[in-house]
Structure formats: structure tokens, C-alpha cells
Amino acid sequence: MILAGVDIGNSTTEVCIGECVGREPVRFLSSASVMTTGTKGTPANIHGIKAALTRAMASLGRDVSEISLIRLNEAAPVIGDTAMETLTETIITDSSMIGHNPSTPAGAGQAAGTLLSYEHLDRAAESVPYIVFASASSGYEEISERLNGLSDRIQVVGMILQADEAVLVENRIHRKIPIVDEVARIDKVPEGRQAAIEVALPGQSVRMLSNPYGIATLLHLDPQETRAVTPIARSLIGSRSAVVIKTPNGDVRENVLPAGEIYLDAEHPATISLDEGAENIMAAVEGAGEIRDITGQPGTNVGNMFSRIKKGMADVSRGDSPAVRITDVLAVDTLAPVLISGALAGETCLEKAVGIAAMVRTQQLPMREIAAKLEEELHTKVTVAGVEAVMASLGALTTPGTQLPLAILDMGGGSTDAAVIHKDGHVVITHQAGAGELVSMLIQTELGLPERSMAEQIKRYPLARVESLFHMRLEDGEMHFVEESIDPRFYGRVVLLTPDGLVRVEKDIPLEKIRQVRRDAKKKVFLTNAERALRKVAPEHNLKKISNVVLVGGSALDFEIPEMLTEDFVSWRIVCGRGNIRGTEGPRNAVATGLVLSYAGERK
Amino acid sequence: MISRRPSIFIYASRPDPDFLREICAGIEEEGVFFEIFRREETDVNVLAHQAAEDSMLGSGIGISGVDVVLQIRGMRVGRNVEARHMPTFEQCRAMGADSARVIKKLGLKAAD
Numbered sequence: 208m209i210l211a212g213v214d215i216g217n218s219t220t221e222v223c224i225g226e227c228v229g230r231e232p233v234r235f236l237s238s239a240s241v242m243t244t245g246t247k248g249t250p251a252n253i254h255g256i257k258a259a260l261t262r263a264m265a266s267l268g269r270d271v272s273e274i275s276l277i278r279l280n281e282a283a284p285v286i287g288d289t290a291m292e293t294l295t296e297t298i299i300t301d302s303s304m305i306g307h308n309p310s311t312p313a314g315a316g317q318a319a320g321t322l323l324s325y326e327h328l329d330r331a332a333e334s335v336p337y338i339v340f341a342s343a344s345s346g347y348e349e350i351s352e353r354l355n356g357l358s359d360r361i362q363v364v365g366m367i368l369q370a371d372e373a374v375l376v377e378n379r380i381h382r383k384i385p386i387v388d389e390v391a392r393i394d395k396v397p398e399g400r401q402a403a404i405e406v407a408l409p410g411q412s413v414r415m416l417s418n419p420y421g422i423a424t425l426l427h428l429d430p431q432e433t434r435a436v437t438p439i440a441r442s443l444i445g446s447r448s449a450v451v452i453k454t455p456n457g458d459v460r461e462n463v464l465p466a467g468e469i470y471l472d473a474e475h476p477a478t479i480s481l482d483e484g485a486e487n488i489m490a491a492v493e494g495a496g497e498i499r500d501i502t503g504q505p506g507t508n509v510g511n512m513f514s515r516i517k518k519g520m521a522d523v524s525r526g527d528s529p530a531v532r533i534t535d536v537l538a539v540d541t542l543a544p545v546l547i548s549g550a551l552a553g554e555t556c557l558e559k560a561v562g563i564a565a566m567v568r569t570q571q572l573p574m575r576e577i578a579a580k581l582e583e584e585l586h587t588k589v590t591v592a593g594v595e596a597v598m599a600s601l602g603a604l605t606t607p608g609t610q611l612p613l614a615i616l617d618m619g620g621g622s623t624d625a626a627v628i629h630k631d632g633h634v635v636i637t638h639q640a641g642a643g644e645l646v647s648m649l650i651q652t653e654l655g656l657p658e659r660s661m662a663e664q665i666k667r668y669p670l671a672r673v674e675s676l677f678h679m680r681l682e683d684g685e686m687h688f689v690e691e692s693i694d695p696r697f698y699g700r701v702v703l704l705t706p707d708g709l710v711r712v713e714k715d716i717p718l719e720k721i722r723q724v725r726r727d728a729k730k731k732v733f734l735t736n737a738e739r740a741l742r743k744v745a746p747e748h749n750l751k752k753i754s755n756v757v758l759v760g761g762s763a764l765d766f767e768i769p770e771m772l773t774e775d776f777v778s779w780r781i782v783c784g785r786g787n788i789r790g791t792e793g794p795r796n797a798v799a800t801g802l803v804l805s806y807a808g809e810r811k
Numbered sequence: 812m813i814s815r816r817p818s819i820f821i822y823a824s825r826p827d828p829d830f831l832r833e834i835c836a837g838i839e840e841e842g843v844f845f846e847i848f849r850r851e852e853t854d855v856n857v858l859a860h861q862a863a864e865d866s867m868l869g870s871g872i873g874i875s876g877v878d879v880v881l882q883i884r885g886m887r888v889g890r891n892v893e894a895r896h897m898p899t900f901e902q903c904r905a906m907g908a909d910s911a912r913v914i915k916k917l918g919l920k921a922a923d
Contacts, residue, residue: 310917311840347836371908374840674916676883676892695892699918715918 212802223799313377351379467507537641564641598801618762763794837907
């Protein structure tokens with residue numbers, strides 16, 4: 208007879224087709240994997256299950272109707288979700304600074320003067336230093352001619368341009384002055400105010416304006432005002448050019464948002480403030496023992512964050528909110544570039560933020576409902592068999608070179624699960640919050656990407672920089688030459704090497720930065736979680752008592768996570784590596800394989 | 812001994828003067844040198860190809876009337892990096908900038 212094991216996961220649905228003849232061991236025929244349709248554990252999954260079954264059978268040249276038994280996993284009633292909240296906020300009102308990196312500012316040095324619109328040049332007083340700003344409606348030829356004509360009468364010490372013409376103007380004027388260009392919101396520049404301008408020497412970044420005392424020197428600030436401009440100085444660090452405008456009575460505020468407290472309803476109840484950072488939150492979670500539920504202080508960011516997660520989960524699982532409990536969280540510190548309100552050239556400021564993944568326990572998922580529906584549609588016997596983690600362990604055991612007792616680490620999209628299967632067959636399981644989706648969220652936040660899908664791709668694929676139309680430099684430093692010239696759209700850009708060809712990273716972020724953020728995000732989530740999860744299931748909670756760890760699940764397919772874990776576990780002398788289910792499937796298909804195998808076991 | 816300064820070559824055949832001016836402004840803003848040569852050849856693809864081959868920097872622009880083509884050394888005739896018929900002034904400026912950005916290994920403006 209032909210039977211199928213079906214594993215419905217948070218992000219993929221996997222099937223394994225096997226054949227059982229008499230008392231012989233199961234023969235595996237094929238497998239397939241498709242995107243899960245709908246939320247895990249809901250009848251919407253049926254569509255994906257049927258697609259996966261059809262694909263697996265089609266590869267054998269057979270029809271789905273030939274399957275005589277389908278076994279579904281008893282999916283763990285836990286679903287992962289993520290949220291992000293910024294803890295600080297910089298508000299700069301009344302447009303008091305411009306700090307950005309136009310590719311070609313001109314001149315070098317710094318100066319201070321009164322802001323004057325190019326249209327009002329004729330109103331300029333003698334022997335007053337001016338910083339002139341001009342909109343894109345005036346061209347470089349006109350501007351330079353006019354300035355040269357007036358150069359004996361009025362004193363222009365710096366310029367701010369809307370158009371990308373700084374070098375063109377600089378090349379045509381007689382006096383050399385710093386010029387900042389590509390300032391989009393030139394209309395917001397307040398005329399008549401005192402301002403300081405700085406353009407750094409090639410290869411350097413601004414020095415005076417990224418230093419509070421530098422600003423104080425140029426704009427004659429008192430100690431109080433100097434304190435007030437500190438956030439400006441900080442956000443200008445690393446810029447090639449900058450303008451700081453003196454505005455009356457402190458228009459810059461750095462707000463510390465009321466982050467709120469997290470309440471742990473647990474064996475040892477605890478309360479911890481979000482401000483204390485990820486490390487302390489995780490220590491509190493660790494010390495709390497068995498957690499019944501986690502809530503946030505009402506009316507605060509964290510309170511809203513937790514209630515949003517619960518509400519979302521209650522909606523999909525059709526349960527009541529009280530039945531939805533958060534039983535684990537993983538908190539990660541991060542920095543988010545947030546657009547400064549009042550920015551003139553799209554400036555951002557790095558704000559402190561915390562990312563949280565929550566493990567939501569719902570009521571038992573309606574797997575039997577799915578089974579009944581599937582049975583009706585396919586006219587095939589469908590049973591719900593076996594606990595997910597046990598099935599995964601069984602499947603993982605088909606990896607060549609493994610033995611009992613064996614630990615598995617199932618790294619999926621929503622959660623990191625661990626299980627230890629002992630020689631007597633008894634299994635210890637844990638589910639931890641935080642996995643692939645949290646990594647994507649961290650990448651998206653830290654790089655300030657507009658879309659999650661870009662972050663997903665950055666997580667998945669290695670980077671390269673296209674250096675000519677015939678070669679690129681890969682992120683490991685290697686050069687790669689191509690036969691056919693690369694599309695000029697990719698020229699000089701950072702790209703992702705995906706199986707479907709190159710994908711451009713739309714934002715102008717250096718390759719090194721992207722790589723750093725990607726690797727850090729993976730380490731923050733997976734190294735922390737792997738240790739946390741294994742410690743929970745290890746005999747006497749001692750990692751040294753585990754000898755073999757097999758990595759399974761979607762995130763084990765990642766091109767660098769398994770290596771990171773393998774390296775990390777060396778210190779506990781644990782043999783750790785990516786699983787290779789049935790010696791052919793890699794880290795995928797463990798649960799589906801386990802479901803087929805367990806049928807054979809039950810018959811005996 | 813190199814006696815010429817490294818520059819982008821512009822091979823021109825009865826070019827539209829406004830287009831030519833904007834292209835030059837685009838190159839100048841990026842801070843790269845350029846030289847303009849008048850040519851008999853009228854095929855803009857060939858002009859650009861030859862300009863790129865002859866330029867020490869390997870970047871050339873061909874302009875014939877109102878057709879503008881950006882090429883780099885090593886590419887076949889007609890397999891252009893950018894090509895435009897009747898470009899706007901802004902596009903001319905961007906093509907000039909791109910001929911310089913190709914050398915500086917920066918992303919091209921036309922790609923945005």
C-alpha cells in the first residue's frame with residue numbers, strides 16, 4: 208500500500224510518500240514541499256496539502272487517488288509572532304539641520320553665516336557673512352556668474368543647493384567655499400537664521416559639526432544650547448557634508464518613550480522594564496521557571512505590543528483572547544534608523560529599539576477538522592498521528608551517522624523547537640519563541656528597508672558587489688567573472704546571488720554593513736535560542752549531557768546558520784550538524800518521514 | 812610616459828549643442844575629465860564604441876544629432892550601457908554622470 212506523511216508547518220507544508228509491502232521495511236518513494244496555505248492548523252491548509260500530494264505523486268507518474276492512507280502531524284498548538292518597538296525618539300523641529308551624503312558636495316572646510324535666499328541676493332548687507340541657498344530653478348551658470356559679479360560687494364561663505372550641481376558651481380566661482388547639494392526640501396530652509404556649514408575633505412567625514420563643541424564654536428552657543436545640540440551632532444557623525452541651523456529655544460528633543468513593564472505570570476512571577484534591555488529580560492524569563500502567560504503594562508508600547516500579538520492570534524485561531532497565552536519570549540536589542548521628523552534631506556537617526564518574538568499557545572489546533580475535510584475531498588483515509596516533535600526525531604534518526612540518545616533542533620520560521628529522544632524511546636520537548644521571522648524583522652529594521660520581502664532575501668542569499676560589467680566581488684572577497692556582460696542596472700550595486708539570478712538591494716547600503724547586520728541578526732536569534740532550547744531538554748539541563756544534535760527545519764537550510772551553530776557547540780563537545788533525512792532530503796521532511804516510519808512501527 | 816590626462820571621450824557628429832552641454836555638465840559634476848572630438852562617422856553606436864575603445868578610462872559617449880549612447884570598453888558595437896533618442900536635459904545630465912560613475916564604480920543614475 209502507498210501512504211503519505213503530511214507535515215503542516217508555519218511556512219511550508221511537506222509530504223513524504225512511502226510504500227509498505229507486507230512485513231518488509233518501508234520504501235520511500237518521493238517527497239515534496241509547498242508553501243503552507245493559510246495559518247498553520249486551519250482548514251485553509253487543505254489547499255496546500257493537496258498541491259504537495261499532487262506534486263509528490265506526479266514525480267512518480269502516479270495519481271493522488273492511489274494513496275490509501277494519509278497521516279497528518281498533531282501540530283503543536285504554538286504559533287510564533289514578532290513585534291518591534293522603538294524606545295527613543297529624536298524630534299528635530301523647525302528644520303535645524305541638514306546632514307546627508309550627496310555623492311558630490313564641493314569645496315572643503317567650514318564656515319558660519321546668515322542664511323540668505325539666492326532670490327534675495329540684492330538685499331544682502333556688506334561685510335556680513337552669508338550662506339546662500341538656491342532652488343533647482345536656478346542653474347549653475349547663472350548662479351556662478353551672479354556670485355562672481357557680486358564677490359567684491361558681499362561675502363558669501365557657503366552655499367546650499369537643491370540641484371546636484373555643487374561641483375559645477377564650485378568650478379566656476381572665484382572664491383572657494385563649501386557647497387552642499389541635493390537638499391530636497393530647500394523650501395524649508397529658514398532665511399535669516401544663523402547657520403554653520405561644513406564639507407569634509409575627500410575620504411573624511413565632517414569634524415566640526417559632528418562635535419557639540421564644534422557647533423558651539425561656529426554658532427557661539429552657551430553651555431545650555433550646546434547640550435541641546437548634542438543629538439544633532441550625534442546624528443551627523445559619518446556624514447560627508449552638513450549644515451546646522453541655529454534655531455531659538457531648543458527645537459531638538461530626544462524623547463525617551465515610556466517603554467513599559469513586562470509581567471511574567473509564572474512559577475516565580477517577575478516584573479521587568481523593557482528599558483533594562485534584552486539581556487536582563489532574558490535573564491528574568493530564564494529565572495521565572497514555567498511561564499503561564501506574559502503581559503505588558505497597559506497603555507505602554509510593550510503593553511500594546513503584547514495585546515496586538517494576542518489579538519492577531521485570537522483572530523486566526525478563532526479562539527477567545529483569554530485562551531491565547533504567551534508562554535515564551537525572545538527579546539533582542541537593536542538599533543533602528545528612523546526618519547527624523549523635520550528632516551530636510553531624508554536624514555535618519557539611529558534609535559534604540561527592542562525586537563520581541565513571542566510564543567503563543569492557543570487551544571488545541573483543529574487538526575481533526577482538517578483531517579475530516581481532507582478525507583471527504585480525496586476519498587482517502589486520513590488520520591492524525593503522532594506528536595510533531597516525536598515524529599521529527601524519528602525522521603531525524605534517518606540521518607546517516609546518528610544514534611540514540613539524539614537531540615534535534617527544529618529551526619523553523621516562527622519557533623525554535625528542541626527534543627531529546629532517549630534510548631527507551633521517551634521524548635522531552637520544548638518550544639521556544641524566535642526563529643527565521645525574527646531574523647528577517649531585525650534585518651529589515653536595522654537596515655531601514657521598506658519591505659519585509661527584501662529582508663527575507665537578504666537573510667537567504669549571499670551578497671556581491673558588481674564591480675564591472677564582467678565581474679563582481681563576492682562577500683567573501685572572491686572575484687567572480689561572467690561570460691555574458693551583466694545588465695548595467697546592476698553596475699556598481701550590491702546584489703544578492705539568488706537561484707533566479709541577481710537581485711539588486713535597492714537601498715544604498717555598503718555590502719559590509721548588510722553582511723554584518725545579517726550575521727549579527729542570525730547569531731542574536733539562533734545562537735541564543737539553540738542554547739536556551741537545548742538546555743531545557745538536556746538531561747539535568749546540562750548541555751554536556753547531549754552528544755548529538757541534528758539540525759532540521761527550514762532555517763537549517765540557511766547557508767550559514769548551521770555552520771554558526773556547529774562552531775558554537777564545539778565548546779560543549781557536541782556533534783552538531785545539518786540533518787540529512789533519509790540520506791537524501793537534507794534538513795527538510797523530518798516530520799513527514801517520521802509519520803511514514805511510525806506507521807510501520809505501529810503495525811509491528 | 813603618459814602625456815594626456817585620463818579622460819572620458821565624447822565622439823560627436825553634428826551634435827545637438829544643448830545635449831552636448833548637459834552631458835559635459837554631468838561629467839564635470841562627478842569630477843572626471845572629458846574631451847570632445849568631432850567625427851565624420853554618423854552611426855551613434857559606432858561612435859560610442861570607438862570613443863570607449865580609445866579613452867584611457869575605457870568610457871565613451873557617442874552623440875549623433877539627437878541620439879546619445881554610453882559605452883564602455885570591451886562591449887560589442889550596439890550592446891550599449893545606455894542609449895537614448897531625443898533625451899531630456901535631465902537624462903543627458905544623467906548619462907554624462909553615468910559615464911563618470913562607470914569609472915568610479917558607483918551605481919548608475921539611469922538605473923534608478
